[in-house]
Amino acid sequence: MNLFSLSATFPRALAALTLACAALAPAAQAAQAATPAEQLAGYTAQAGAPASPARGQQLFTSKHGGEWSCSSCHGAVPTQAGKHASTGKPIGAMAPAFNPERFTDPAKTEKWFRRNCKDVLSRECTAGEKADVLSWLMTLKP
Amino acid sequence: MPHPRHTRMGRLALGLLAASGLALPTLPALADGNGRMVPLTPKYKEECSACHVAYPPSLMPAASWNRIMNNLPNHFGTDASLDPATVKELSGWINAHAGTYKRVREEPPQDRITRTAWFIHKHDEVSAATWKRASIKSASNCIACHTTADQGDFDEDNVRIPR
Structure with missing residues (x-):
């Protein structure tokens, strides 16, 4: 993976992570x-x-x-x-x-x-x- | 499992129904006696396959399942108790998918799938010595031979009897 693809991937990964965390929050409470x-x-x-x-x-x-x-x-x-x-x-x-x-x-x-x-x-x-x-x-x- | 010969035709019929958008209301009726048809819910798998394979609800009638679900603290010799909310959730799903096909309508002795007439008939080629193998141990150990039983798939093509 070169630097360009890394920088392109990162925001997407971050967005996915944020979504995953939001989805997990209710389960984590239960x-x-x-x-x-x-x-x-x-x-x-x-x-x-x-x-x-x-x-x-x-x-x-x-x-x-x-x-x-x-x-x-x-x-x-x-x-x-x-x-x-x-x-x-x-x-x-x-x-x-x-x-x-x-x-x-x-x-x-x-x-x-x-x-x-x-x-x-x-x-x-x-x-x-x-x-x-x-x-x-x-x-x-x- | 009860009538594997119908499996492929059943799957085809289900596929056609799904394609025509008619699948949902007719699915439970079609699924009767054929474990493959109804995907097991994550909750059912989580709670009902910790100690044994997740048996598809279609293998016994609702009356048998209800007695089991109402007596989980005395579950075939072990305590399988669950909180009331989970019992209610699982019972609802089991009742929606319990067997109604004519051969599965019978309530087996002790509410054991292995005591149903169709189970005994389907396994009549398996010798007593085979059942006793350490690799099989019990008739309730479906996955010993039905290698995809944990997916609710009892297709004869996936049977491998271990030594």
């Missing part, structure tokens, strides 16, 4: 973006106690008297793709360092904690338990 660290801070504040990665790992890998653990679908160390225990459908890695989409949408985080804690523990998880699990996932690095 689905609040957040980092894993921000969500961990939120759960920790709700729990009123610091998170424990070791407790999180314990929760994640135990069956709690039921048929499944979180690991049944996500793997014992969720740094790579898992597999749904009944349908076999691949599930992307859970650890944020291995899958940048993870824990970026608090509504989605809440939806899946609600569903999966009911499946594994037969109840919803507390804020403290969610903080523990997330803090453990955040310790997993490449």
